Amino acid sequence: xxxxxxxxxxxxxxxxxxxxxxxxxxxxxxxxxxxxxxxxxxxxxxxxxxxxxxxxxxxxxxxxxxxxxxxxxxxxxxxxxxxxxxxxxxxxxxxxxxxxxxxxxxxxxxxxxxxxxxxxxxxxxxxxxxxxxxxxxxxxxxxxxxxxxxxxxxxxxxxxxxxxxxxxxxxxxxxxxxxxxxxxxxxxxxxxxxxxxxxxxxxxxxxxxxxxxxxxxxxxxxxxxxxxxxxxxxxxxxxxxxxxxxxxxxxxxxxxxxxxxxxxxxxxxxxxxxxxxxxxxxxxxxxxxxxxxxxxxxxxxxxxxxxxxxxxxxxxxxxxxxxxxxxxxxxxxxxxxxxxxxxxxxxxxxx
Amino acid sequence: xxxxxxxxxxxxxxxxxxxxxxxxxxxxxxxxxxxxxxxxxxxxxxxxxxxxxxxxxxxxxxxxxxxxxxxxxxxxxxxxxxxxxxxxxxxxxxxxxxxxxxxxxxxxxxxxxxxxxxxxxxxxxxxxxxxxxxxxxxxxxxxxxxxxxxxxxxxxxxxxxxxxxxxxxxxxxxxxxxxxxxxxxxxxxxxxxxxxxxxxxxxxxxxxxxxxxxxxxxxxxxxxxxxxxxxxxxxxxxxxxxxxxxxxxxxxxxxxxxxxxxxxxxxxxxxxxxxxxxxxxxxxxxxxxxxxxxxxxx
Amino acid sequence: xxxxxxxxxxxxxxxxxxxxxxxxxxxxxxxxxxxxxxxxxxxxxxxxxxxxxxxxxxxxxxxxxxxxxxxxxxxxxxxxxxxxxxxxxxxxxxxxxxxxxxxxxxxxxxxxxxxxxxxxxxxxxxxxxxxxxxxxxxxxxxxxxxxxxxxxxxxxxxxxxxxxxxxxxxxxxxxxxxxxxxxxxxxxxxxxxxxxxxxxxxxxxxxxxxxxxxxxxxxxxxxxxxxxxxxxxxxxxxxxxxxxxxxxxxxxxxxxxxxxxxxxxxxxxxxxxxxxxxxxxxxxxxxxxxxxxxxxxxxxxxxxxxxxxxxxxxxxxxxxxxxxxxxxxxxxxxxxxx
Numbered sequence: 007x008x009x010x011x012x013x014x015x016x017x018x019x020x021x022x023x024x025x026x027x028x029x030x031x032x033x034x035x036x037x038x039x040x041x042x043x044x045x046x047x048x049x050x051x052x053x054x055x056x057x058x059x060x061x062x063x064x065x066x067x068x069x070x071x072x073x074x075x076x077x078x079x080x081x082x083x084x085x086x087x088x089x090x091x092x093x094x095x096x097x098x099x100x101x102x103x104x105x106x107x108x109x110x111x112x113x114x115x116x117x118x119x120x121x122x123x124x125x126x127x128x129x130x131x132x133x134x135x136x137x138x139x140x141x142x143x144x145x146x147x148x149x150x151x152x153x154x155x156x157x158x159x160x161x162x163x164x165x166x167x168x169x170x171x172x173x174x175x176x177x178x179x180x181x182x183x184x185x186x187x188x189x190x191x192x193x194x195x196x197x198x199x200x201x202x203x204x205x206x207x208x209x210x211x212x213x214x215x216x217x218x219x220x221x222x223x224x225x226x227x228x229x230x231x232x233x234x235x236x237x238x239x240x241x242x243x244x245x246x247x248x249x250x251x252x253x254x255x256x257x258x259x260x261x262x263x264x265x266x267x268x269x270x271x272x273x274x275x276x277x278x279x280x281x282x283x284x285x286x287x288x289x290x291x292x293x294x295x296x297x298x299x300x301x302x303x304x305x306x307x308x309x310x311x312x313x314x315x316x317x318x319x320x321x322x323x324x325x326x327x328x329x330x331x332x333x334x335x336x337x338x339x340x341x342x343x344x345x346x347x348x349x350x351x352x353x354x355x356x357x
Numbered sequence: 358x359x360x361x362x363x364x365x366x367x368x369x370x371x372x373x374x375x376x377x378x379x380x381x382x383x384x385x386x387x388x389x390x391x392x393x394x395x396x397x398x399x400x401x402x403x404x405x406x407x408x409x410x411x412x413x414x415x416x417x418x419x420x421x422x423x424x425x426x427x428x429x430x431x432x433x434x435x436x437x438x439x440x441x442x443x444x445x446x447x448x449x450x451x452x453x454x455x456x457x458x459x460x461x462x463x464x465x466x467x468x469x470x471x472x473x474x475x476x477x478x479x480x481x482x483x484x485x486x487x488x489x490x491x492x493x494x495x496x497x498x499x500x501x502x503x504x505x506x507x508x509x510x511x512x513x514x515x516x517x518x519x520x521x522x523x524x525x526x527x528x529x530x531x532x533x534x535x536x537x538x539x540x541x542x543x544x545x546x547x548x549x550x551x552x553x554x555x556x557x558x559x560x561x562x563x564x565x566x567x568x569x570x571x572x573x574x575x576x577x578x579x580x581x582x583x584x585x586x587x588x589x590x591x592x593x594x595x596x597x598x599x600x601x602x603x604x605x606x607x608x609x610x611x612x613x614x615x616x617x618x619x620x621x622x623x624x625x626x627x628x629x630x631x632x633x634x635x636x637x638x639x640x641x642x643x644x645x646x647x648x649x650x651x652x653x654x655x
Numbered sequence: 656x657x658x659x660x661x662x663x664x665x666x667x668x669x670x671x672x673x674x675x676x677x678x679x680x681x682x683x684x685x686x687x688x689x690x691x692x693x694x695x696x697x698x699x700x701x702x703x704x705x706x707x708x709x710x711x712x713x714x715x716x717x718x719x720x721x722x723x724x725x726x727x728x729x730x731x732x733x734x735x736x737x738x739x740x741x742x743x744x745x746x747x748x749x750x751x752x753x754x755x756x757x758x759x760x761x762x763x764x765x766x767x768x769x770x771x772x773x774x775x776x777x778x779x780x781x782x783x784x785x786x787x788x789x790x791x792x793x794x795x796x797x798x799x800x801x802x803x804x805x806x807x808x809x810x811x812x813x814x815x816x817x818x819x820x821x822x823x824x825x826x827x828x829x830x831x832x833x834x835x836x837x838x839x840x841x842x843x844x845x846x847x848x849x850x851x852x853x854x855x856x857x858x859x860x861x862x863x864x865x866x867x868x869x870x871x872x873x874x875x876x877x878x879x880x881x882x883x884x885x886x887x888x889x890x891x892x893x894x895x896x897x898x899x900x901x902x903x904x905x906x907x908x909x910x911x912x913x914x915x916x917x918x919x920x921x922x923x924x925x926x927x928x929x930x931x932x933x934x935x936x937x938x939x940x941x942x943x944x945x946x947x948x949x950x951x952x953x954x955x956x957x958x959x960x961x962x963x964x965x966x967x968x969x970x971x972x973x974x975x976x977x978x979x980x981x982x983x984x985x986x987x988x989x990x991x992x993x
Contacts, residue, residue, distance in 0.1 A: 542768055546763070547769045550729055551832070552752070552756035552783070553782070561782075562774075565771075565773040565774075
């Protein structure tokens with residue numbers, strides 16, 4: 007790989023809470039090249055959103071961040087807030103789930119884009135306006151000249167999200183971070199927004215980190231995928247490897263849990279028993295072991311390292327499972343058949 | 358809620374909200390201290406007033422004597438035993454406060470509940486009445502009204518009813534606001550979908566969820582009523598002798614606060630302690646009624 | 656969950672005809688000019704047969720949730736007819752409706768909001784019994800425990816409060832509450848959309864099991880086409896207050912005829928990277944128009960690639976085009992969507 011745009015090494019994020027240290031992200035490592043799309047999937051509380059915030063340096067002050075995040079060769083971790091300003095927008099841009107939180111309701115769309123264009127370079131107002139119209143057109147806003155004078159509330163959710171994408175593109179960032187960018191949108195609007203996002207990538211040649219719970223969106227957008235569970239990367243592979251040869255039982259479970267609208271199946275969905283662990287004071291052993299139908303003694307005592315699985319095409323496929331090679335040759339989600347728990351218990355509050 | 362007190366087949370007791378709240382309340386040291394002090398004052402006041410009913414009307418020759426074994430709180434300028442007066446006054450204040458807060462609780466909750474739950478014209482009319490009562494300064498009304506009432510010799514009951522009649526607006530507004538918010542919560546709709554009557558929705562879902570607000574503000578009303586009565590008495594418009602209240606004693610005592618300070622500090626201190634106790638109890642109640650708080654406080 | 660829904664000799668348990676629900680925002684000030692009317696549902700008709708699942712899909716604002724709520728008089732129908740077991744529900748008093756509710760229950764979307772935080776789980780599940788005067792101290796607790804076991808919850812947690820449960824578990828509690836009176840019809844309003852994928856699967860499986868066990872008919876309201884395909888026997892697609900297409904699920908998904916259904920299917924992502932690379936998406940222009948001022952004629956015409964003059968002038972009727980596949984379009988055409 008050429009010089010990566012994003013290089014994350016051993017990223018750890020933890021929060022001090024009343025109940026002890028909460029390890030939100032543990033040992034995240036990946037590299038990303040230009041125009042590459044990395045999907046980060048996981049369920050609520052898996053640490054995927056915290057990861058996104060860590061990459062752009064927007065974590066609350068209570069967070070303890072270790073490891074290294076390099077964007078275009080510049081280290082983010084430990085950087086002073088003053089310097090982060092310059093990075094945001096110009097090197098790295100963020101697209102949040104709710105566009106209302108990232109657009110200021112009291113300014114026009116035009117004002118906000120022009121502001122973004124001019125914040126990272128000496129551009130005259132007129133030039134900035136021309137550029138703003140161009141950006142809006144690129145992200146698929148009809149009649150961009152008229153849109154400049156509109157306020158965010160006059161736009162629908164999908165249109166707002168496209169404005170956010172236009173703003174994100176404004177300074178040709180090296181990386182775009184999108185945290186559940188289409189979760190709040192309807193499916194036909196989601197398709198429009200994903201299309202805008204794709205054309206934004208082509209235009210800016212940026213890399214994209216796409217955080218989502220939606221495996222369908224990942225299948226269509228990502229080149230490579232990270233699966234997170236309990237703050238840890240449990241599987242990393244290119245998109246085909248991950249969907250067709252998953253090597254971690256949790257990934258199997260996720261894939262088996264989603265029904266398809268393209269084919270009929272009267273089969274039961276695979277159901278992962280139990281609930282995700284809290285990330286307080288990790289006890290040791292594989293965090294997925296309590297819910298895993300294949301768990302052995304070794305799983306409960308030793309946490310598996312994230313290590314390569316043999317692949318047909320020689321691509322990198324990492325899995326954090328003691329039985330990664332066996333699991334990768336199993337049919338998708340087969341281990342969950344009949345593994346349903348009869349009764350669900352309330353989590354023990356235990357504190 | 359008797360139906361839920363039975364043990365489930367699984368053997369675990371199905372608790373009511375009240376029993377849980379009480380259990381939580383019992384773990385709250387501050388509130389328990391508040392209750393303990395409050396109860397002690399009440400008992401001492403009751404016992405003293407019963408054992409020595411004439412304590413406050415028996416003139417002695419000890420004029421303005423500082424505290425001693427014989428007169429623990431000292432005596433007044435006119436030679437009355439101040440402890441008897443303070444305790445009798447406290448009792449009187451508490452009776453007034455109970456009447457006032459009960460009225461405020463009942464009227465306020467009912468008006469607020471009806472306005473908040475049914476909305477529409479009923480809400481508009483009720484809230485305009487509340488606005489009317491709120492825009493006129495309470496004290497002004499009280500002063501005018503008590504003048505009329507006390508022309509025949511300000512009876513404590515009349516004062517209590519008067520304050521009570523004017524004190525429910527605050528609770529009713531809070532209950533209404535609370536109901537407006539709660540009404541939109543999905544569990545209320547769920548209950549309506551199950552076929553629950555308005556009465557059931559209000560009594561089983563809305564009031565229990567608003568109980569924290571209701572209880573806290575009722576206790577605040579207790580404190581408010583005591584203070585209001587004291588203010589009236591202080592202004593000479595409240596209770597008139599031979600009845601006695603702490604406010605009246607404070608007023609009597611303040612003139613001699615520098616020369617014989619016990620005449621001012623004992624009734625004022627007692628008033629302060631009672632009001633503080635009531636606040637602490639209200640605080641504890643709020644915490645006790647919130648199950649999320651409850652578990653955490655363990 | 657497969658039931659033979661082409662059997663038209665059966666009588667529907669729920670029969671909806673020309674349902675219209677308009678919301679008028681009333682101003683609280685007298686003499687204020689009347690505010691706009693939201694045309695939430697405009698003339699929907701469908702039948703729900705015993706033991707089957709009818710999926711009701713559409714995007715936000717299409718009126719699917721209002722339709723479900725109208726079944727229970729949580730939204731007041733402006734006109735039309737809703738018959739439950741032959742009995743007309745529109746115009747029933749709250750009291751008369753109470754009887755019906757024992758057989759017609761609803762599970763809500765929000766597992767965190769739909770349980771009273773001040774009631775224990777046991778109290779919540781027992782509430783329908785109490786409301787309908789069917790609680791007895793002898794049998795009640797047993798019924799609650801049984802309902803909890805049916806939904807896969809340990810009855811010993813009956814005395815806990817909702818905040819101690821996860822989203823999936825709360826949704827199970829909501830289902831147990833809806834189930835305890837043995838209803839014939841369950842309205843499922845986005846029952847899994849707030850849940851994580853793995854948890855969602857558990858709830859979907861549970862609903863399938865319960866239907867098999869008790870023969871309940873489901874009206875499944877959802878925006879997720881995959882979930883709807885998985886659970887339904889028949890599917891109705893709604894757009895801006897109208898049903899635009901209704902058919903057996905196999906027909907609807909394999910040969911959709913309405914351009915909106917086609918666009919919807921084409922836009923929904925598939926968890927299959929190879930298929931995703933091959934797909935050609937139909938990307939609709941613009942957004943759903945406002946239901947306060949819907950377009951004339953066919954409501955989809957403003958975004959429809961096939962729209963002609965007639966579409967602006969005439970409302971297309973929902974016409975059965977064979978095999979119970981009804982479409983409301985002037986130019987229907989079956990099309991395979993991948």
